[in-house]
Every structure is written in C-alpha cells, then in structure tokens.
Amino acid sequence: MYEEIFEKYTPEKENLIYILHEIQDAHPQHYISEEAVAKVAEYLRIGLSHIYGVLTFYTMFSTKPRGKNIIRLCESPPCFLKGSENILRQLRDLLQVKTGETTADGIFTLELCACLGVCGNAPVMMINEDVYGDLTEEKVENIINSYKGGEK
Numbered sequence: 001m002y003e004e005i006f007e008k009y010t011p012e013k014e015n016l017i018y019i020l021h022e023i024q025d026a027h028p029q030h031y032i033s034e035e036a037v038a039k040v041a042e043y044l045r046i047g048l049s050h051i052y053g054v055l056t057f058y059t060m061f062s063t064k065p066r067g068k069n070i071i072r073l074c075e076s077p078p079c080f081l082k083g084s085e086n087i088l089r090q091l092r093d094l095l096q097v098k099t100g101e102t103t104a105d106g107i108f109t110l111e112l113c114a115c116l117g118v119c120g121n122a123p124v125m126m127i128n129e130d131v132y133g134d135l136t137e138e139k140v141e142n143i144i145n146s147y148k149g150g151e152k
C-alpha cells in the first residue's frame, strides 16, 4: 500500500500531509500506525518527531485504530447554541462510548470537530464524508440506525 501512495508524490516534506491523508483513508481502521509513520519518515527523510507533531496538531488524523464510520460532531459556538451538547449526550448514550472512543463492535468512532461550514443548519455532524444538519434527537437516532443496519 505504501509504495502505491508514495509513487504519487515526490519525496518532499511539503507532501507530508497529502501522504498521511492517503494512508489514513486507505487503512480499514482509518488511522496511521507506527509502521506507517516509520515508512513515511524513511521516504521523506524526515524525523519521526516531525511527523508525530503534524499528527497531533491536526485533529483529522488518528494514531489509534478507529471504527468503520467516523462521527464528527461540531462543537463550535453556533452549533453549541443550537444544542450540540444534547446531541453529544444522546450519541454517547446510543453508542455507549465516550468522546474519542470506538464502539465495541467497531462500527462507530465518536469525535468532536470545529465548524463544518454549514452553521445555518446547526447543530451539524458528519459521518465519514456525509454531512447531517438540523439535528434533532429523532433524526440522530434514525441516522445512526441506518448505519447500523448496513444501509450505508
């Protein structure tokens, strides 16, 4: 997998984020392993600490295995004012996880994120690449069930 990704990019430090994105997307558990970091460091000839610095700076990267579906609930002020905290409580209850954790069956990981750029539809969450707005408790339950049932 690494070779296929590296082939698309010249070994320059500027390509680090693109390469990390591709590696994370290609992994079935949506994360960047220690092995991946070592391979990237070797390819780009940069230090491991530089890569880990980037991985911890950007919240979209994970160094821990994650679930099949990544839920990212917006916690920025417009969503907060429209009740994102209640949605978070509901998601934690429904999935039986804390923020940042993955469900026991590996289907969901629950994360928080900053503004998704659709504040007019607050509160908002993303699941993988799909955005869901104007969330209500009923809507959230239906969305989660649609992923559980394998419709997605």
Ligand code: FES
Binding pocket: 074, 075, 076, 077, 078, 079, 080, 114, 115, 116, 117, 118, 119, 120, 122, 123, 124
């Ligand atoms: S504040 Fe939540 S989408 Fe902008």
